Amino acid sequence: MGEFDLIKRFFTRPTPRAVLGVGDDCALLQARAGMQLAISSDMLVSERHFFADVDPRTLGHKALAVNLSDLAACGATPLAFTLALALPQADPAWLEPFSQGLLALADQHGCELVGGDTTRGPLNICITVFGEVPAGQALLRHSAQVGDDIYVSGQLGQASWALQLLLLQRQGRLPSAAETQLAQIRARLESPSPRIALGLALRGVASAAADISDGLLGDLGHILERSGVGASVDADAVLALLPGAQTLPAADALRHVLAGGDDYELVFTAPAHRQAHVLQAAKQAATPVQRIGRIEALSGLRLHNRQGQLLQPTLHSFDHFAPAPQEAKP
Amino acid sequence: MGEFDLIKRFFTRPTPRAVLGVGDDCALLQARAGMQLAISSDMLVSERHFFADVDPRTLGHKALAVNLSDLAACGATPLAFTLALALPQADPAWLEPFSQGLLALADQHGCELVGGDTTRGPLNICITVFGEVPAGQALLRHSAQVGDDIYVSGQLGQASWALQLLLLQRQGRLPSAAETQLAQIRARLESPSPRIALGLALRGVASAAADISDGLLGDLGHILERSGVGASVDADAVLALLPGAQTLPAADALRHVLAGGDDYELVFTAPAHRQAHVLQAAKQAATPVQRIGRIEALSGLRLHNRQGQLLQPTLHSFDHFAPAPQEAKP
Numbered sequence: 041m042g043e044f045d046l047i048k049r050f051f052t053r054p055t056p057r058a059v060l061g062v063g064d065d066c067a068l069l070q071a072r073a074g075m076q077l078a079i080s081s082d083m084l085v086s087e088r089h090f091f092a093d094v095d096p097r098t099l100g101h102k103a104l105a106v107n108l109s110d111l112a113a114c115g116a117t118p119l120a121f122t123l124a125l126a127l128p129q130a131d132p133a134w135l136e137p138f139s140q141g142l143l144a145l146a147d148q149h150g151c152e153l154v155g156g157d158t159t160r161g162p163l164n165i166c167i168t169v170f171g172e173v174p175a176g177q178a179l180l181r182h183s184a185q186v187g188d189d190i191y192v193s194g195q196l197g198q199a200s201w202a203l204q205l206l207l208l209q210r211q212g213r214l215p216s217a218a219e220t221q222l223a224q225i226r227a228r229l230e231s232p233s234p235r236i237a238l239g240l241a242l243r244g245v246a247s248a249a250a251d252i253s254d255g256l257l258g259d260l261g262h263i264l265e266r267s268g269v270g271a272s273v274d275a276d277a278v279l280a281l282l283p284g285a286q287t288l289p290a291a292d293a294l295r296h297v298l299a300g301g302d303d304y305e306l307v308f309t310a311p312a313h314r315q316a317h318v319l320q321a322a323k324q325a326a327t328p329v330q331r332i333g334r335i336e337a338l339s340g341l342r343l344h345n346r347q348g349q350l351l352q353p354t355l356h357s358f359d360h361f362a363p364a365p366q367e368a369k370p
Numbered sequence: 371m372g373e374f375d376l377i378k379r380f381f382t383r384p385t386p387r388a389v390l391g392v393g394d395d396c397a398l399l400q401a402r403a404g405m406q407l408a409i410s411s412d413m414l415v416s417e418r419h420f421f422a423d424v425d426p427r428t429l430g431h432k433a434l435a436v437n438l439s440d441l442a443a444c445g446a447t448p449l450a451f452t453l454a455l456a457l458p459q460a461d462p463a464w465l466e467p468f469s470q471g472l473l474a475l476a477d478q479h480g481c482e483l484v485g486g487d488t489t490r491g492p493l494n495i496c497i498t499v500f501g502e503v504p505a506g507q508a509l510l511r512h513s514a515q516v517g518d519d520i521y522v523s524g525q526l527g528q529a530s531w532a533l534q535l536l537l538l539q540r541q542g543r544l545p546s547a548a549e550t551q552l553a554q555i556r557a558r559l560e561s562p563s564p565r566i567a568l569g570l571a572l573r574g575v576a577s578a579a580a581d582i583s584d585g586l587l588g589d590l591g592h593i594l595e596r597s598g599v600g601a602s603v604d605a606d607a608v609l610a611l612l613p614g615a616q617t618l619p620a621a622d623a624l625r626h627v628l629a630g631g632d633d634y635e636l637v638f639t640a641p642a643h644r645q646a647h648v649l650q651a652a653k654q655a656a657t658p659v660q661r662i663g664r665i666e667a668l669s670g671l672r673l674h675n676r677q678g679q680l681l682q683p684t685l686h687s688f689d690h691f692a693p694a695p696q697e698a699k700p
Contacts, residue, residue, distance in 0.1 A: 089489070113396070
C-alpha cells in the first residue's frame with residue numbers, strides 16, 4: 041500500500057465543519073467571530089509512552105485523548121486535529137483498528153481530522169489539536185489566587201497502578217490475585233476519557249486549571265509556579281481519589297496518586313465563594329470533583345494528613361529528560 | 371537538563387502576536403475577521419528525511435521551511451507554529467544550533483513558536499504551522515482549468531542532485547571534481563527557501579498551486595488528479611530549470627528535475643490571459659518563474675521535447691511506503 045492510498049483508506053473522512061480537510065497542501069479552518077483558537081500538540085513514542093504491542097485501537101483512542109485533555113484544561117470546544125504518523129511499515133491490520141479507535145473518539149467530540157503527514161520510521165504519533173474558546177474565557181494556569189480552593193476531577197493513580205501491574209505481567213511476575221485488579225483499571229491507562237464537558241462547564245467558574253498528565257504534584261506545581269503562589273494539599277483527600285488504595289503499601293498508593301501521571305483528569309482552582317458553582321459545573325458535566333486543598337501565599341506545595349502532620353514526599357512528576365529512575369515509563 | 375529547562379532555554383520566546391505562547395496546556399491564537407486559518411503538519415524522521423549527523427542549524431531551518439512551503443502553496447501568511455520533538459538525549463550542543471536555525475527562519479517570516487512537546491525517543495521533528503489567508507482566496511489544488519499555463523518557480527533538481535553527491539561522499543566515492551559542485555548546491559537540499567512571497571503574490575492570479583516536495587511529476591500530478599484534468603509538459607523547459615544539467619547523463623538530469631523531490635518550489639497554473647499578472651507577481655516576489663506546459667482535457671501527464679516527441683519517463687514521485695527502490699532517500 042502506498043502513502044496516498046494509506047491516507048485515503050484510513051485517514052480521509054468528510055469534514056463538514058472545516059473549510060478544507062485532508063488532501064491539499066494545507067487544511068483551512070474558519071474561526072467564528074469572537075472566538076480564540078486553542079492549540080495543543082503531543083507526541084507519543086513507542087516503548088516510551090506505550091508498549092509497541094498495545095492494542096492499536098486503544099492507542100488510536102489515547103493519542104487523541106491526551107490532546108483533547110489539553111483542550112479540556114483550557115475550557116475549549118474541540119474543532120479539528122492533524123495527525124502525523126511515522127510507521128515501521130504500512131500494515132492494514134494495524135492501521136485499521138488504530139484509525140477506528142482514533143476516529144471514534146474524534147466523532148464523539150465532533151473533532152475533525154483535517155490533515156497531517158505519514159512517513160516511514162520508528163512508530164511515532166504526533167497529533168496537533170484545535171479547539172475554540174470565547175476570547176478571554178480560556179482557563180489558564182497563571183491565575184490561581186491565594187485563598188482559592190483546589191479541586192481534582194474523577195479519580196487519580198489508577199493509570200500508574202495499571203502500568204505497574206502491566207510491567208509485572210510482562211515480566212511474568214503478576215500474582216494471579218492481581219489479574220482482576222489489572223483488568224478493572226487497565227482502561228484508565230489505555231483509554232483515558234478527556235474531561236471536555238467539565239472544562240466547558242468550568243469557564244467563568246475556575247480561576248486556573250491544568251490537566252494531569254505528568255502527575256498531580258507536577259501539574260498542580262505548574263499552576264503554583266505560574267501563579268506565583270503555594271498550596272496546602274490534604275493527602276487523605278488525595279488518597280481517597282484512588283479506589284483500592286488501602287490494599288496497597290501506603291508509599292505506593294501515594295506515589296500513584298501524586299506522581300503517577302497519565303491520569304488526564306483536571307486540577308483546578310476556584311474562589312471559596314464559588315463552591316456551589318463548582319459543584320453545579322461538576323453535576324452539569326456528570327463528572328465528580330473533589331476538593332483537595334487550598335492556595336496559599338507561601339510558595340511551594342505542603343502535603344499534610346488529616347491530623348495536620350506535614351508529609352515530605354520525595355516524589356517528582358514525570359520528566360522525559362530527568363536523569364533517572366523513570367526509564368521504565370512506557 | 372530536564373524537559374522543562376530544555377523548553378525554557380531553547381524554545382520559549384516572546385510571542386507578541388499570539389494571545390498565549392509556550393507554557394500552558396494550549397496556545398491561543400486570535401484569528402482576524404474575514405481570515406481563514408491555513409494549517410499544515412510535517413514530520414521529519416532521522417535517516418529518512420535527513421542524515422543523523424547533519425548540521426543541526428540547517429536541520430532546524432529545514433524542519434520549519436518544509437512547513438512554510440505548504441503555507442506558500444496556499445498563499446497564506448505565516449502566523450505561528452508548534453514543535454514536537456523526540457530526542458535521543460537532551461544535548462545543549464545540538465539543541466542550541468538547532469533552535470537557532472529554526473528560530474532564525476521563524477523570525478524571518480514573523481512565525482511565532484507558540485507550543486509543542488518534547489520527549490525522549492528516536493530523533494523525530496514534527497512541526498505544525500499556522501497561516502492566515504482571506505476567506506475564499508487560498509490557492510488550492512483542485513481548480514486548474516483546461517487551457518491554463520503551468521509554471522514552476524525557481525530551480526528544480528539541485529536538492530536531489532546534492533543528495534546523490536552526498537551519498538557518494540559518505541561512501542567515499544565522490545570524485546574530487548564533483549566537490550565544488552556539491553558545495554554549490556548543498557544548501558538547496560539542506561536550507562530550502564520557502565516561496566512565501568510568491569504564494570502571497572499569486573493570490574487572485576494562479577488558478578491552482580502546490581509545493582514541490584515529492585518531485586514535480588508527483589506534485590503536479592496531485593493538481594491534475596484533483597482538478598480532473600491532464601497536462602502537456604515541455605521536458606526541455608523543465609531541464610532548463612536545473613543549472614548544470616548538461617554535465618549530467620540525460621536520464622539523471624531528467625530524474626532530478628522531475629522526480630527528485632525536496633525542491634520546495636511552487637508549481638502553479640494560471641489562465642493564459644493572466645500571463646502578465648503572473649510575471650508581475652514573480653517580479654513583486656523577486657522569484658523567477660518559468661512556464662513549463664499547459665493543462666489539457668485528456669487526463670494524464672504527457673512529457674515531450676521541443677521537437678514534439680513524446681517521452682515516456684518511468685519516474686515516480688517519492689512515496690514513503692512504495693515497495694522500492696527509494697530506500698536510499700534520507
